[in-house]
Amino acid sequence: MKKINFLILALISSSLLFTSCNQQNKSSSGALASSAAEKVYVAPGEHDDFYAFVSGGFSGQMSVYGLPSGRLFKVIPVFSQDAEKAWGYNEETKPMLNTSHGFIPWDDSHHPDISQTNGEIDGRYVFINGNNTPRIAKVDLSVFETTEIIEIPNSAGNHSSAFVTENTEYVVAGTRFSVPIPQQDISIKEYKGNFKGSLSFISVDPEDGGMDLSFQILMPGFDYDLAHPGRGASHGWMFFSTYNTEESHTLMEVNASQNDKDFIAAVNWKKAEEYLAEGKFTTMPANYAHNVYDEHTHTATSTMKKEVRILDASALPGLVYLLPTPKSPHGCDVNPTGEYIVGNGKLSSDLTVHSFNKMIDAIENEKFEGEAYGIPILSFEDVLAGTVKQAGLGPLHTEFDGNGNGYTTFFISSEVVKWKVGTWEVVDRQPCYYSVGHLMIPGGNSRKPYGKYVLAMNKITKDRYLPTGPEVTQSAQLYDISGEKMELLLDFPTVGEPHYAAGIPAELVKPRSKKIYNLTDNKHKYATTSDANVRVERDGNEVHIYMTMIRSHFNPDNIEGVKVGDKVYFHVTNLEQDYDVPHGVSMIGANTSELLIMPGQTETFVWEPKQVGVWPFYCTDFCSALHQEMQGYVRVSPADSDIELTWSLGED
Amino acid sequence: MLIGVLLPLLLFVFPLWKITLEAPQYPTPLGMYIHINDFSDANPHDIKNINLMNHYVGMKYIPEAIPEFKIFPIGIISTTIIGLLIAFKAKHRWYLYWFVLMILLSTAGLYDFYLWEHDYGHDLDPKAIMKFTNPDGSVMGFQPPLFGSKDILNFKAHSYPQLGAFSLALGMGLSFVAYLLGKKELKNSKA
Numbered sequence: 044m045k046k047i048n049f050l051i052l053a054l055i056s057s058s059l060l061f062t063s064c065n066q067q068n069k070s071s072s073g074a075l076a077s078s079a080a081e082k083v084y085v086a087p088g089e090h091d092d093f094y095a096f097v098s099g100g101f102s103g104q105m106s107v108y109g110l111p112s113g114r115l116f117k118v119i120p121v122f123s124q125d126a127e128k129a130w131g132y133n134e135e136t137k138p139m140l141n142t143s144h145g146f147i148p149w150d151d152s153h154h155p156d157i158s159q160t161n162g163e164i165d166g167r168y169v170f171i172n173g174n175n176t177p178r179i180a181k182v183d184l185s186v187f188e189t190t191e192i193i194e195i196p197n198s199a200g201n202h203s204s205a206f207v208t209e210n211t212e213y214v215v216a217g218t219r220f221s222v223p224i225p226q227q228d229i230s231i232k233e234y235k236g237n238f239k240g241s242l243s244f245i246s247v248d249p250e251d252g253g254m255d256l257s258f259q260i261l262m263p264g265f266d267y268d269l270a271h272p273g274r275g276a277s278h279g280w281m282f283f284s285t286y287n288t289e290e291s292h293t294l295m296e297v298n299a300s301q302n303d304k305d306f307i308a309a310v311n312w313k314k315a316e317e318y319l320a321e322g323k324f325t326t327m328p329a330n331y332a333h334n335v336y337d338e339h340t341h342t343a344t345s346t347m348k349k350e351v352r353i354l355d356a357s358a359l360p361g362l363v364y365l366l367p368t369p370k371s372p373h374g375c376d377v378n379p380t381g382e383y384i385v386g387n388g389k390l391s392s393d394l395t396v397h398s399f400n401k402m403i404d405a406i407e408n409e410k411f412e413g414e415a416y417g418i419p420i421l422s423f424e425d426v427l428a429g430t431v432k433q434a435g436l437g438p439l440h441t442e443f444d445g446n447g448n449g450y451t452t453f454f455i456s457s458e459v460v461k462w463k464v465g466t467w468e469v470v471d472r473q474p475c476y477y478s479v480g481h482l483m484i485p486g487g488n489s490r491k492p493y494g495k496y497v498l499a500m501n502k503i504t505k506d507r508y509l510p511t512g513p514e515v516t517q518s519a520q521l522y523d524i525s526g527e528k529m530e531l532l533l534d535f536p537t538v539g540e541p542h543y544a545a546g547i548p549a550e551l552v553k554p555r556s557k558k559i560y561n562l563t564d565n566k567h568k569y570a571t572t573s574d575a576n577v578r579v580e581r582d583g584n585e586v587h588i589y590m591t592m593i594r595s596h597f598n599p600d601n602i603e604g605v606k607v608g609d610k611v612y613f614h615v616t617n618l619e620q621d622y623d624v625p626h627g628v629s630m631i632g633a634n635t636s637e638l639l640i641m642p643g644q645t646e647t648f649v650w651e652p653k654q655v656g657v658w659p660f661y662c663t664d665f666c667s668a669l670h671q672e673m674q675g676y677v678r679v680s681p682a683d684s685d686i687e688l689t690w691s692l693g694e695d
Numbered sequence: 696m697l698i699g700v701l702l703p704l705l706l707f708v709f710p711l712w713k714i715t716l717e718a719p720q721y722p723t724p725l726g727m728y729i730h731i732n733d734f735s736d737a738n739p740h741d742i743k744n745i746n747l748m749n750h751y752v753g754m755k756y757i758p759e760a761i762p763e764f765k766i767f768p769i770g771i772i773s774t775t776i777i778g779l780l781i782a783f784k785a786k787h788r789w790y791l792y793w794f795v796l797m798i799l800l801s802t803a804g805l806y807d808f809y810l811w812e813h814d815y816g817h818d819l820d821p822k823a824i825m826k827f828t829n830p831d832g833s834v835m836g837f838q839p840p841l842f843g844s845k846d847i848l849n850f851k852a853h854s855y856p857q858l859g860a861f862s863l864a865l866g867m868g869l870s871f872v873a874y875l876l877g878k879k880e881l882k883n884s885k886a
Contacts, residue, residue: 559740594747620740621747622723668751669824 100540444494627663702866753823787877
């Protein structure tokens, strides 16, 4: 008995010893390393060093965060209606969500990418893909608004996009799901050989940024998962990872995982341009929407395009080569020099790295191992630069710091692993909480990464935050990568699922950010740029109100003569020309959202009054000390009433 | 003397005065330049925004034009012509007369500016949204300072001369120096 007591005592004391020991270690490391809190603290009124544009996944939007603070500044509506900003609700932006399937109020946004000049991010635009109903959107960073959306025909699951070439010549959009091209009524069982993939190249006008679907490359019926452009020596090439080279159409988790190796498809788009110039394309009838928001008319227009140029990869030699890559590669990433192409074999523990020079060598010597639908397959050994061995489980994505290191996320083992480019040795690893997907280093997919931080984006958070019922947030985690070892600094929740992000030094964007829209540049069809032009007009049962707003009143604010059954258009112009003085407007019973109108801007909402009475409208954005007084009335009379249309402000 | 006479012409290029309004909500302060013939924004839309701010307390809009914008340029051109005649034709004694003339006119100009400011700050709309009273019960005025800085409600107002005014002052100073030099020269030649 005594012996046992002694044992227990010894155990307790030793555990105490260990505990105190641990505590000592903790505090000593805390004293040595500078505190993480200090590194992410951006004092009130100070600005962050970086912008991070984080995709919203199934929210369809893109959010703007500051790094290192992790503070959320804005959620830019892209593919989904946003009542807060009237995106897709007001008459001006409804056309932005038009597609060949009609008005679609939602999409699944995945991969933002910043425009580049000479291989460096330039801060003009962010492009982002809509995955579900294939679309590419362009966000203009002078206004932080979506200004253009183009639909992608012959595509389904627009996943391997929106990635930008070195001089923003193209934004690419590869199809994840192969489909009959053109679409037709055939049995799903006829997939093999009949279903095709398409890789779309959208040109970007160097002057005005206008997008145009330049051409599509018709590919075998694989799944095209992710992509990245060549740069430096490999500029002119685009690399796409593929899976389901088995061409299966059911129980894909099993049937698409049978081949030991799938491919990275190397596409020579300079060659494609040659073929186009030689007229070796076919023009295929198509139907896709091209939606453009004009900053001066403050209005979007939607145009249906009717054809697309097709290049057939099977028939045009030198256009595409296939690089065998193990285990259903997911991310397809290119290092800053453009020499290495990483295939993140998601069902593997290894990371395959191909060499661009070796690839060119093999192509020149025609060392082909076989072909798939006429597309040459290079031999794995001929193009392999190296393997990062046993680095973790389930590699998904890689980015680079510009100092010769790669950083790869491992979904299954839930970690970021740092490794050396060239020696392929693992240098460090840090856990993610939990199940990390993409990661982002500002400029990490350009010639010039800003390797101070890496942002890892997690799919699940479980217990990481205060619980919010069954649905809990996704998250992003910020690591300091300026030292040899990575250091976890910050953990913050995100809007929707953060698939990918694009980061850029604030200084490249901040000076170009607009403060107001100039009233004198307002070319909106229904703008009222001075109080002299305020009026209400009737056209049949349509009533158009040309209204202005300025601190702190609407003009007019009393309107009579509207009738039940009318369709009333409120065309409201914000006459303010001061920074950060938006006004809102909303009407009781209007089947739409409020308007949130920036200084110098005009927006329109429609109200169809159904009940007789006097109905108020008011400003929804606390604009001034007299905000609560910023209100007005519309008198609605019965349909057969003959009360004349009158309007006024300040009349007794 | 010639330089002294010509310097006030810079008033047509550079502003005479500047009024700046600072408040926490205006990290970039609102500002207005007063030229000899115009009011102008320090930053785009500043005057519009000053007007918007001031309408809460019933102040009038800063006018597009005031009669002074016609009178002042005529005054400056006239005095320059007189000065030029003096510089080329007259004796140094006249330099002093020109200097005194300029002093008188500038003072008159400043007084006129003060009167305008006073009216601008005190002639308030009786239906003003916000009415403020001084501790003694009188209606609070919002006159910006003629020279210097002053707290007006949530704003700190600054009012200082600009390059145009400095040119005028320097020109006048030079004419006085020219007078002194002329006097000395005369003495020397006599001796």
